[in-house]
Amino acid sequence: SQQGEEDPQALSIQEGENATMNCSYKTSINNLQWYRQNSGRGLVHLILIRSNEREKHSGRLRVTLDTSKKSSSLLITASRAADTASYFCATPFGNQAGTALIFGKGTTLSVSS
């Protein structure tokens, strides 16, 4: 079963607008990660937030984490056409030795110029 669920499933915005994607998860975690996937390609890591952090920034990206609500959000500010991609949240699965990442269903973002 999937650990994370992103919302919305799809988002269409104009260049320059902000895009917000949300992720909910089910079990306790020690970190949550966000990845981007361009059409038909592998995933690229964007940002990792630890369970003791509430907010983290990286360039135009801002991630928040609320462990009490088991939710996270990814904000992309001043979106560009090149931000068009699918965005996935990922949480750890398995024991410490073999921890893998389980991915949500993703949010497909379309940014038009």
Added chain:
Amino acid sequence: EADIYQTPRYLVIGTGKKITLECSQTMGHDKMYWYQQDPGMELHLIHYSYGVNSTEKGDLSSESTVSRIRTEHFPLTLESARPSHTSQYLCASRLAGPYNEQFFGPGTRLTVL
């Protein structure tokens, strides 16, 4: 660019054939993973490895098998391919430790006729 490679990138084969999808990484990562992803859908973890001679099944049942004889190499094999195996297969790796990102290969898109 991550140093993780997958071959072939595209494969079209007939039902009943045995196939091996190759995955290699030059980063010295102990942890390696295989995910299956249908177009526009979520990633499903099908296999992972802690290190040499260790393999585990993921959260999605798969008829494929894997081996890990060398640190850098994590091939996936289908003994008898079927149309239901048509999908994209993504390989990933990471360093040990709970706060390390996963690096993904470009994927192999498999079509079984």
